[in-house]
Amino acid sequence: MRYFLDPFGCAKNQVDAENMMACLDNAGWTAAADAEEADLIIVNSCGFIESAKQESINAVLLWRRRWPGKKILLAGCLSYRYADELAGSLPEADVIFGGADPAGIVDAAARCCGLTAARGKTAAGAASARPLLSPPGSAYVKISEGCDNRCSFCAIPLIRGRLRSRPIGDILEECRGLLLRGVKELCVIGQDIGSFGTDGSGGPAAGAAASRLPALLEAIASLEGRFWVRLLYIHPDHFPSGILDIMERDGRFLPYFDIPFQHASPKILSAMNRRRGAESCLALLETIRGRLSAAVIRSTFLLGFPGETDEDFALLLDFQEKTRADWLGCFTYSREEGTAAYAMKGQVSKKIALERKRIIEERQVSITGRNMDRFVGKTLDVLLEEQFENPAETEGAGTFDGGESLWLGRLYCQAPEVDGAAVIVCAEPELRGGTVSKLRPGAWASGKITARRGLDLELRLAETGY
Ligand code: SF4
Numbered sequence: 531m532r533y534f535l536d537p538f539g540c541a542k543n544q545v546d547a548e549n550m551m552a553c554l555d556n557a558g559w560t561a562a563a564d565a566e567e568a569d570l571i572i573v574n575s576c577g578f579i580e581s582a583k584q585e586s587i588n589a590v591l592l593w594r595r596r597w598p599g600k601k602i603l604l605a606g607c608l609s610y611r612y613a614d615e616l617a618g619s620l621p622e623a624d625v626i627f628g629g630a631d632p633a634g635i636v637d638a639a640a641r642c643c644g645l646t647a648a649r650g651k652t653a654a655g656a657a658s659a660r661p662l663l664s665p666p667g668s669a670y671v672k673i674s675e676g677c678d679n680r681c682s683f684c685a686i687p688l689i690r691g692r693l694r695s696r697p698i699g700d701i702l703e704e705c706r707g708l709l710l711r712g713v714k715e716l717c718v719i720g721q722d723i724g725s726f727g728t729d730g731s732g733g734p735a736a737g738a739a740a741s742r743l744p745a746l747l748e749a750i751a752s753l754e755g756r757f758w759v760r761l762l763y764i765h766p767d768h769f770p771s772g773i774l775d776i777m778e779r780d781g782r783f784l785p786y787f788d789i790p791f792q793h794a795s796p797k798i799l800s801a802m803n804r805r806r807g808a809e810s811c812l813a814l815l816e817t818i819r820g821r822l823s824a825a826v827i828r829s830t831f832l833l834g835f836p837g838e839t840d841e842d843f844a845l846l847l848d849f850q851e852k853t854r855a856d857w858l859g860c861f862t863y864s865r866e867e868g869t870a871a872y873a874m875k876g877q878v879s880k881k882i883a884l885e886r887k888r889i890i891e892e893r894q895v896s897i898t899g900r901n902m903d904r905f906v907g908k909t910l911d912v913l914l915e916e917q918f919e920n921p922a923e924t925e926g927a928g929t930f931d932g933g934e935s936l937w938l939g940r941l942y943c944q945a946p947e948v949d950g951a952a953v954i955v956c957a958e959p960e961l962r963g964g965t966v967s968k969l970r971p972g973a974w975a976s977g978k979i980t981a982r983r984g985l986d987l988e989l990r991l992a993e994t995g996y
Contacts, residue, residue, distance in 0.1 A: 531643060532560045534568035536593070537663060538586050539576030541719045541762065542690075543606055544663050545672040547574040549632035550605065551661045552654035557636040561661065565593060570601045570643055572635075573623070577607035577689055579864035587620065594622035603627055603642045605635065607689045630690070657700070658707020665915045665946050667972030668715040669708045673701050673746065677721035678729065679765055681792075682803045682870035683835060683863060686721055693721075693729040698742070702749045712972060714913055715758040716750070717946065723761060724768030744772030751780050756974070758913070760945060762788045766806040769814055774821050784942045785822040789814075790830035794849030795842035798835050801874065808849050815853060826943040828857040831890055834883020835863045837876035843886050850890060856901045857949045858894045860887045895985070902950065902982050905943065909978045909992055912939040912952045916971055937969060941987065950985035952977075957990070 533554055537547045550572070551561060562568035571593050575586030586608050593602055605627040609616065613628030620626070625642040627635060633653055639645075654660055662669050676691040677684075705716055720726060727742025743761075750759055759782055761773070766789050777783045793799050794808035806814075818825050831846060850858070862883040865872055918936040937954040944950055954977055956969070969975060969991075977989035 531558075531570065531639075531645070532562040532568045533570040533572055533639065534562045534565045535572045535574055536565075536589055537574045538589065539574070539578065539582065539607060541670045541717065542672055542675075542721065543574060543576060545670050545719070546606070546632055548660045548663055549654045549657070550574070550635040552659065553633050553636050554639060555661070556653065556655055559636075559639065565597060565600070568600065570603060570639055571597065572603045572605055572639075575604055575606035575608035577609075577611040578685060579861070579866065581864070583608055590620060590622050601625075601642045603638060605629075605638070611685070611689045656707055657704040658711065662713075664717075665940075665971075667713060667913050667915070668717060668946050669713045670717045670719050671701060671704055671708070672696075672719050673723060674720035674726055674729075678725065679722055679767070680803055680870070682801060682874070683832065683866070685866040685869055688866075688868045690721065693725055695720075695727050695729050695742070698746050698749050701746060702753075705750055706753055709753060709755055709757055713757070714972065714974060715760060715946075717760045717762055718746075719762045722763055722765040722768060724764040724770055728768070741768055741770035741772075743770045744776060747773055747776045747783060751776060751783070757782055758942065759783045760786050760942075762945065764789050765804075766791055766811050766814065767804060771817070774818065777822055785818075785825040786828070786942060786945065787818060787825060788828040788945065791849070791853070792830060792832045793835065793838075793842070793846055795838070795845045798838055798842050801837055801871070802832075802835060803870065808845070812849075812852055824942075826857075827853070827855045828859070828945065828949070829853065829855045830859045830861065833860060833862050833886040833890065834878040834880070836871055836874035836878065838863075838878050838886075846890070847893070850893060850897070854897055854901065855894075856898060856943065857945075858890070858898070859948065860890050860894075862887050898950075898985055899982065902943075902985065902987060905941070905979045905987055906982055907979065909976060910941050910989075911974055911976045912941055912954060912989060914939040914954070914969060914971055914973050914975055915951075917969070935969075937975075939975070939989075944987075950987065952979075952987050952989050953983065954989045954991055955980075 535547055537544055565571050573589045576582040601624050603625045604623040609626045609628045610630055613626050616626045625638050627638045674695040676693045677687050678693040680687055723743055724741055728739045730739055777785050791811050796807055915938050935956045939952045939954055941952050977991045979987050980990050981988045
């Protein structure tokens, strides 16, 4: 039997999708390249905010319209959060999986396709052996599930439950296995990796525990070889400064910091149940940049939170100027039942929230542009992802004659799927010299950054394949 998985949502949900694929593969299913070839279509949904929920439901409706006869299974966060409601209201999906344990997918798939064989749970096997949906050479390593922070706007604790950190030994085995498979970049993820180990797993008692993220990085540092470790989603309230020591000592731990600040107004931050204030966040950035001059900052702002006034917004604009984040993601508040903010007074209209988001995003383009200019002239390593078919038709990639090949890749300052990219130009001499033959997706290369093109950086190849 063949399945096709349509992934939605965040990197954490992607790892679940990869684990579900591993379970199905181990139970004798085969992954189909597209839905046409598949017996079963699995929509791995997101249930975080309204727009994401709608996107996942639309996917089920679309697949049903396109393939009336095929079996469709809804998995992922939406199916956890609304299993009962959806069972009655989404007949287009034959089965609502609703199970948080990826191994349960085999039984659900069998039920969906009326199979009697292959029932029961089939394990994913070694985490490092799972299919990877990330760009070539990169893999997400999910170190914990759930969250204890209870930000008042966030439904994730309702969906994914309390924080559960994985044992450091398991994570280390996964990293070792992924590196042996040729993975070059390990993206460490969780809902809030700064809280890793504070649930007491693999260390002192729950709650009182300090973050064990530095201890985890120390363990990963014991692995041999050349690789990148990128840290994503560190809640500012739990920033473990011990990671800076490791980054100063070991360049494989990228000075890339994804710290969602969400807002700057003391009134709004307190209503969001977030403790670290704007001044303290700015001091944190100063410490980071003071200790790691190559530091790159990504953050997230939430606009339109209940009670947000023009004055609160003005504080956020001022904070945006002062943080000078390299990358910034903006979201508008989504009123989610079951969250503390749902019942709050002063709900802000979507129109105002979207307008504030537009203003922030517009201002961020020049901030990011200025920040990326600092890389022009530098020679940096790049992780190759794909070759462009026809460079001449590649938008925003400057002028090219027929004698060049063009690749897409990422530098340490560019996280997968959310930041700008590196556009790598291989001129004729390199083509003739055979250098290009060493170029392949997931391989290292290095090049001199010659220009910024919008939010992307253009490189001229210097070295490859090491
Ligand atoms: S840190 Fe806050 S926003 Fe992030 S998952 Fe936890 S509760 Fe949600």
